[in-house]
Each structure stands twice: as structure tokens, then as C-alpha cells.
Amino acid sequence: MNQIFLPVPPQFSFQECLWFLDRNYDDCLHEVRENSVLKLLSIHEKPTLIEIKALDNHLQIDVLTGECAKDEICHFVTEWFDLERDLMPFYQLLAKDDDLAYMVTDYHGLRLLGIPDLFEALCWSIIGQQINLSFAYKLKRRLTETYGYKQTYEGKDFYLFPKPEIIAKLTVEELRNMQFSTRKAEYLMEIARTFSEKILSKTMLEGFSTAEAIKALVAIRGIGEWTANYALMKSLKRLECVTYGDVGLYNALNALKGLPKKPLRADLETFFKGFERWEAYTVFYLWRSLAVKNKAIQSI
DNA sequence: AACCAGGAGGAAT
DNA sequence: ATTCCTCATGGT
Incomplete structure (x- = not known):
């Protein structure tokens, strides 16, 4: 082997x-x-x-x-x-925050798991907009099992995410049948077109500053501030990205820092100033803190 | 049975 | 420049 x-x-x-x-x-x-x-x-x-x-x-x-x-x-x-x-600089920042310091030991060695393929990262973040994650994973599975590449190994199926060329040629109705909303179907197909026509690529964004990349992404229909930041964090590993608008992030900050369920932008920015250049890792660790809670609740 | 999910766009203020 | 409405549907 x-x-x-x-x-x-x-x-x-x-x-x-x-x-x-x-x-x-x-x-x-x-x-x-x-x-x-x-x-x-x-x-x-x-x-x-x-x-x-x-x-x-x-x-x-x-x-x-x-x-x-x-x-x-x-x-x-x-x-x-x-x-x-x-990760040492990040852990030094975490250690200075009384409420988050526990993460250094509890989540020690956790890395920001990426989605190297930018098209996949963007599609995934659009699928995940506003709906619960279980449903989002279901939609991704339907899309992938129907239009992705399948390889069977020892009786199990493994998949590649569908290529932009395939998604670009779908119809809204085909995606609606898989329970995508009309809007999301349009977003996915349009983004697929920008990739298949080489209007957008990961290489292109790599040459941009993060602010420029966000501006370019948000100009595309279906990509708002949350989606742009999510994709840049997961695909290009831009560590200064914060998923503003993220309910999961807000829930974690509410639980750990006592911020309101819908915190003010200014208060969020103040919080993240304490984690400069490690904002994305902070968000990722805050998501991790939510998963712990889910697991605890489920095991009861 | 409401109400909320790892939002976004467009219309109405 | 903000606030409000709609989207689709599963989970709680």
C-alpha cells in the first residue's frame, strides 16, 4: 500500500x-x-x-x-x-481572557478545519444560510449524491463535491425538488457560472487583500457579509475574518461573555480587538464551545 | 404549536 | 440609512 x-x-x-x-x-x-x-x-x-x-x-x-x-x-x-x-500566539491571547482561557487546555491542538476548494466553501455557506445545520447537511448530501462524483471502496461510497460546470447547467426546478429554496437554487447556479466561466477563482482572490476579497464576493448575488467571511476563513484561511451576523457565534458569546443575543456591532468589534489577527480562530473555537453543549444535552 | 436555525435581498420606511 | 418581510423546512 x-x-x-x-x-x-x-x-x-x-x-x-x-x-x-x-x-x-x-x-x-x-x-x-x-x-x-x-x-x-x-x-x-x-x-x-x-x-x-x-x-x-x-x-x-x-x-x-x-x-x-x-x-x-x-x-x-x-x-x-x-x-x-x-498556535502559540493565539493561546496567549486566549489565556488573557478569563472566560475563554479554559479553551487553551480543553480544545488544545484543535485546528481551523478548512474547506480548501473555494467553490465548495461558497456553496456550503449558501446552503447553510438561515437553516439548521442538520437540514443543511441533508441538502449538501442530496446535491453531492446526485451531481457529485462517486467512488465505491470496500462497499462504501465516497464523494467529490459537484463541479461548477454541472451545477451551472441545472434548473431551479431540479434544485427545488431537492428542497432548496428558489432563491438558494438561483444563488448556487449563478455562483457555479462565475466559476465555470473563470470570472472568479481562488487564485484570483489570493491576490486580493481581505477587504478587497470581501468586496468582490459581496458583489455576487447570494453572498452577503456572513458568507464572504465564512468562505475566506475556511478556504483562504484569512484569520482576521469574523462571521458577523452568525447566530452560532452570538449564542456562544452570550453563553461565555454574557453579551446579548443580538449584540451591537460595536461591542463585537471591541471583543474581537482582543484577538487581533486571530479572529477566525476565535470564532472557530467559539463554535467548538457550542458543540460541547450540544453533546452534553444529547447525552442526558 | 410556535419559534428558531452558523442569512440575504428587496421593499418599505 | 435603517427596519421589515419573505424565503423553505427540520428540529425542539
């Missing part, structure tokens, strides 16, 4: 990352097992199934199908798990 070994940085916990990937939801784009995660990648346009496990100071990546393109696979995993980040 083809194996790749990838060294991991300090302040890295594979189990914490796995825990977040699993949470309580049914994600169709990876499968979490006891001590590993499986995911189908597109490497050189070829589907490649990998399984990642943790050793002492390395990740072991088993290439189950497809070619063993070491550099590309390592590049993907590094982006996915944000392996090149030094």
Missing part, C-alpha cells in the same frame, strides 16, 4: 480535529472512524481516496485508491488541518 508520513507541528491534536469533523452531523464529504478519517480528493483531476491516522509526531496517510501524488496530497492535508500555523 502507498503510505505517506507527514510531520505535525506542536499544539496539534488529531483527536480534537477528528472530534470537530464528526460532531453530531452527517457530512457526506468525509467519513470519521475510530482513529482515522477517510476522504476522497481530486488530485490532478483524478479521484484519490485517502485515510489519515495519527502516529506520535506524524500523520500517516494511506492512499487507498488513485495515484500516490505525495506533494499534492500533503498540500491538501496541510491546508485541511491548517498544519503550518503556530
Whole structure:
């Protein structure tokens, strides 16, 4: 079997990352097992199934199908798990906040799990607008199982997210039948067109400052401030992004910092000033704090 | 049975 | 420049 070994940085916990990937939801784009995660990648346009496990100071990546393109696979995993980040400065900021300091130990080694593909990140954030996450994951699964690429391995199905060229050619009715709202169907198809026609690409945004990138994204119908920040945080790893308008974020800040359910913009900005250049990580850890609560409630 | 979900756009103020 | 309304539907 083809194996790749990838060294991991300090302040890295594979189990914490796995825990977040699993949470309580049914994600169709990876499968979490006891001590590993499986995911189908597109490497050189070829589907490649990998399984990642943790050793002492390395990740072991088993290439189950497809070619063993070491550099590309390592590049993907590094982006996915944000392996090149030094978390010490973030933990120093957290430690200074009495209400959040517990996160340094409780979530130690948790990395901002990315969505390296920008098109996928944008579609996912549009799907997730305003609806509960269980339903959002259901919609993503329907879309992916119908229009994505499927590979079966040892009796289980693994998927690639649908390509923009496919989504661009759909009709509103086809998506409505999958219980997308008319609006979301239009948004997804229009964004698919901007990608398939090369009007927008991740490479393009990488050349932009974060403010410029947000401006460019918000100009597209269906992408508001929340979606732009979410996509830039998850796909381009712009750490200064804050998902303003995010109900989950507000709930976490309400529980941990006593902010109102609908906090003022100015109060949010004041809070995030304490986490400059690590805003996205702060948001991500606040989301993590919500997941803990869900789990506790469910186990009762 | 209301009311809320990891919002956004467009109309009405 | 704000506030209000609608969208679709599952979960609680």
C-alpha cells in the first residue's frame, strides 16, 4: 500500500480535529472512524481516496485508491488541518481572557478545519444560510449524491463535491425538488457560472487583500457579509475574518461573555480587538464551545 | 404549536 | 440609512 508520513507541528491534536469533523452531523464529504478519517480528493483531476491516522509526531496517510501524488496530497492535508500555523500566539491571547482561557487546555491542538476548494466553501455557506445545520447537511448530501462524483471502496461510497460546470447547467426546478429554496437554487447556479466561466477563482482572490476579497464576493448575488467571511476563513484561511451576523457565534458569546443575543456591532468589534489577527480562530473555537453543549444535552 | 436555525435581498420606511 | 418581510423546512 502507498503510505505517506507527514510531520505535525506542536499544539496539534488529531483527536480534537477528528472530534470537530464528526460532531453530531452527517457530512457526506468525509467519513470519521475510530482513529482515522477517510476522504476522497481530486488530485490532478483524478479521484484519490485517502485515510489519515495519527502516529506520535506524524500523520500517516494511506492512499487507498488513485495515484500516490505525495506533494499534492500533503498540500491538501496541510491546508485541511491548517498544519503550518503556530498556535502559540493565539493561546496567549486566549489565556488573557478569563472566560475563554479554559479553551487553551480543553480544545488544545484543535485546528481551523478548512474547506480548501473555494467553490465548495461558497456553496456550503449558501446552503447553510438561515437553516439548521442538520437540514443543511441533508441538502449538501442530496446535491453531492446526485451531481457529485462517486467512488465505491470496500462497499462504501465516497464523494467529490459537484463541479461548477454541472451545477451551472441545472434548473431551479431540479434544485427545488431537492428542497432548496428558489432563491438558494438561483444563488448556487449563478455562483457555479462565475466559476465555470473563470470570472472568479481562488487564485484570483489570493491576490486580493481581505477587504478587497470581501468586496468582490459581496458583489455576487447570494453572498452577503456572513458568507464572504465564512468562505475566506475556511478556504483562504484569512484569520482576521469574523462571521458577523452568525447566530452560532452570538449564542456562544452570550453563553461565555454574557453579551446579548443580538449584540451591537460595536461591542463585537471591541471583543474581537482582543484577538487581533486571530479572529477566525476565535470564532472557530467559539463554535467548538457550542458543540460541547450540544453533546452534553444529547447525552442526558 | 410556535419559534428558531452558523442569512440575504428587496421593499418599505 | 435603517427596519421589515419573505424565503423553505427540520428540529425542539
